[in-house]
Amino acid sequence: MFIDHEYIYKILEETKNPSNEEIKEVLNKAKKREGLSYKDIAILLQAEDEKDLEEIYSLAGQIKKDIYGKRIVVFAPLYVSDYCVNNCVYCGYQRDNKFNRRRLTMDEVAEEVRILEQMGHKRLALELGEDPVNAPIDYVLECLDTIYKTQNANGEIRRVNVNIAATTVENYKALHEKGIGTYILFQETYHKPTYDLMHPKSIKGDYNYHLTAFDRAMQAGIDDVGAGVLFGLADPRFEVLGLMMHNAHLEEKYGVGFHTISVPRLQEAKGVTLENYPHLLSDKMFKKIVAILRIAVPFTGLILSTRETPAMRKELLKYGVSQISAGSSTGVGGYKEREEGKETKQFKTNDERSPIEILKELLNDGYIPSYCTACYRKGRTGDRFMQLAKSGNIKYVCEPNALMTLHEFTLDYGDKELYDKAQEIINTEVESIEREDIKSYTKESLGKMKSGERDFYL
Numbered sequence: 001m002f003i004d005h006e007y008i009y010k011i012l013e014e015t016k017n018p019s020n021e022e023i024k025e026v027l028n029k030a031k032k033r034e035g036l037s038y039k040d041i042a043i044l045l046q047a048e049d050e051k052d053l054e055e056i057y058s059l060a061g062q063i064k065k066d067i068y069g070k071r072i073v074v075f076a077p078l079y080v081s082d083y084c085v086n087n088c089v090y091c092g093y094q095r096d097n098k099f100n101r102r103r104l105t106m107d108e109v110a111e112e113v114r115i116l117e118q119m120g121h122k123r124l125a126l127e128l129g130e131d132p133v134n135a136p137i138d139y140v141l142e143c144l145d146t147i148y149k150t151q152n153a154n155g156e157i158r159r160v161n162v163n164i165a166a167t168t169v170e171n172y173k174a175l176h177e178k179g180i181g182t183y184i185l186f187q188e189t190y191h192k193p194t195y196d197l198m199h200p201k202s203i204k205g206d207y208n209y210h211l212t213a214f215d216r217a218m219q220a221g222i223d224d225v226g227a228g229v230l231f232g233l234a235d236p237r238f239e240v241l242g243l244m245m246h247n248a249h250l251e252e253k254y255g256v257g258f259h260t261i262s263v264p265r266l267q268e269a270k271g272v273t274l275e276n277y278p279h280l281l282s283d284k285m286f287k288k289i290v291a292i293l294r295i296a297v298p299f300t301g302l303i304l305s306t307r308e309t310p311a312m313r314k315e316l317l318k319y320g321v322s323q324i325s326a327g328s329s330t331g332v333g334g335y336k337e338r339e340e341g342k343e344t345k346q347f348k349t350n351d352e353r354s355p356i357e358i359l360k361e362l363l364n365d366g367y368i369p370s371y372c373t374a375c376y377r378k379g380r381t382g383d384r385f386m387q388l389a390k391s392g393n394i395k396y397v398c399e400p401n402a403l404m405t406l407h408e409f410t411l412d413y414g415d416k417e418l419y420d421k422a423q424e425i426i427n428t429e430v431e432s433i434e435r436e437d438i439k440s441y442t443k444e445s446l447g448k449m450k451s452g453e454r455d456f457y458l
Contacts, residue, residue, distance in 0.1 A: 001211065002245055002248075002249040003190050003192075003211065003242050003245050003246065004245065005191070005192065007038070008238055008245075011039050011042045011241070012045075012238070012241075014039070014042075015039060015042040015046050017046065018046050018047060020051070023044065023052045023056075024055075026040045027044075027055055027056065030063075030295045031059060033298070038245070041240065041244060042237065042241060044292045045237040045289075045292060046237070053288060056288065056292065057287070057318070059291075060290075060292070061291075061318050063295060063320075064322065067298055067299060067389065069395060069399055070366060070367050070368045070402075070429075071367070071368050071398055071399060072317065072322065072324060072362055072368070073323040073324075073370050073372070074121075074324060074325075074326050074355065074358070074370065075123040075161075075326075076119070076123075076124055076125070076326060076327055077124065077126075077127050077305075077329075078109075078112055078125065078126055078147070078335075079128065079329070079330060079331060079334060080103065080109055080112075080128050081102070081103040081104065081128040081129060081131070081139070081332060082102055082103075083101045083128075083129050083131035084129030084131055085132070086129070086130055086199065086204040087201060088188070088198060088202070089197070089198045089199075089200070089272075090198060090230060090232075090266055090269070090272055091269060092270035093129040094272075097271040099270065101134070103135055104143075104332060106142060106143075106146045108336070110150045111336055112334075113157060114150060114152045115335040115336060116157070117150075117152040117153075117155025117157065118155060118413070119326075119327050120355055120412065120413035121326075122156070122158045122159065122371040122373055122405065123157070123158065123159040123371065123373055124159075124160050125160075125161045125163055125184065125325075126144070126161065126163065126164075128164060129165075130164070130165035130203060137167065137171045137174060140162070140175070144175075144178045144179075148179070154408075154412045155412075156455075158373040159373035159377075160180055161180065161182040161183070161226065162181075162182075162183055162184065163184040163186075165185075165203070165204065166185060166204070166209055166216075167213070167216070169219050169220045170220075172217045172221075173221065175220075176220055176221045176222050180222070181376045182224040182225060182226045183217045183224070183225050183226065184226035184228070185210075185213050185214065185226075185227070186262065186264070187211060187228070187246070189229055189233040189234045189242075190211075190229065190243070190245075190246070191233075192207050194234040195207045198233060211246070214227070214250060215250075215253070215254075218253075218254045223254070223381050223382025223383065224259040224376075224382060224385070226258060226259055226260035226262065227243060227247070227258045227261050227262070228261055228263065228303075229242070230265075231263060231266065231281045231286070231289070232265055232274075232279055232280045233266065233277070233279065236279065236281055236289055240289060240292065240293065240296075243258075243293075244296060244297075246258075247297060255382075255383045256383040257300065258300050259300065259301060259381075260302070260303050261293060261300055261303070262303040262304075262305070263286075263302065263321075264305060265280075265286060265308070266280060267307050286312075286316075287315065287316065287319060290302060290304075290319050290321060291319040291320055293320060294319060294320025295320075299386060299389040301322045301323050302323070303321070303323040303325075304321045304325075305324075305325045305328065305349075306326075306349040307349060307350060308350055308351065309350045309351060310351050310353065313351060314361070314365065317362075317367065326354075326355040327354050327355040328349065329345070330345045330349060331344040331345045355413075356413070356414060356418055359418060359422075368402045368403060368406060368425060369402070369406055370401065370406065371405035371408070371409055372398065372401040372402055372457065373457075374401045374457035374458060375397075378457075396434070396435055396458075397438075399429065399433070400441070403426050403430060403446070404442060404445055404449070404456050406422050406426065407422065407426055408449055408454060409422075410423070411449060426446065430442055430446070441458065
């Protein structure tokens, strides 16, 4: 198997207590965009000196700025079923938890989608537990149909990423045919002894089947996949190197690695406490990991959810995070429940702000919030996206698209304060677009939106 445990143990042992000179050498290599070896990444993971950490943060911030500019992609999760046959130790949906399980009807899915559209969302992450009887693949496909066809005034969901359990090539083909965006699956932990311990007597307990899910997705034609681990289950240094080995495997075999990496930290959930987890991440280690991931895989999107506090999210945006959720509910039917004042959650969240509040802070901090879904609709996925990103040409479409979707959001959902803040940034940024044809198209589209037209993109 391509996650070489013995090799990871070996290089973590060899790179203990790296010198300032060794760390500097790796950072200089990273500055040249030459790519990093597993040993290089291990050296950075073992850095503890504050000056070294500041250099790591600084380089990560510079790489992010060079590649992503000021854009921050905004999305929301949609939980549709909490039925689950697995008994994952860390999860509130675990089979042995006794509570009234729920699966949304299509009318209820549509209701959740309309609420999300009223919040201004254009891209969602579809989430559900694993249960082949109560939530089979046909249910997932029906949910996708319902989400895409549910429209509400100017509201529409233009892209759905899907986070479902590891499945077959046939099922991945069915997802691909429905026009999903990214297929997301967290390995939870790459450390097999821990994986086995955390997934007792369940379908998900097959480490290798879970690990090779992206291979089957790629074989089915899904070329954008999103990985992640649940930080807190095993040694975080091992997890980062596992992520890098997994990414390298996909690049070598299919020509493209992860489109995104998510970095959730273990949180309390129904029936789950944080006791007896020796590898819980300190804030210091968490920040270091995010920065190192940005350095190690510069063109991969890094996703941060509302598990983290507003302060932590604000800080990690500087070091590498490029996508954040906003206004999230992590319960099945949670958006409707929240309106009724009785929301339930799958796990503890720490950022309860509305999308408008989050967008105001992003604008105040100099970012451009983006609801863009153009790459998926234009076929810029997989290796085509990576080629554009690595050549630097992606910037010619991403920033104008971000400006146009921000303008659209503020017209339809923003208050006066948000509208004024956004207009100030849009008017400045549109003038800095280098290509005159793109600048002209963007200005023309912004004007048409003020007249009531919608959905302009490059």
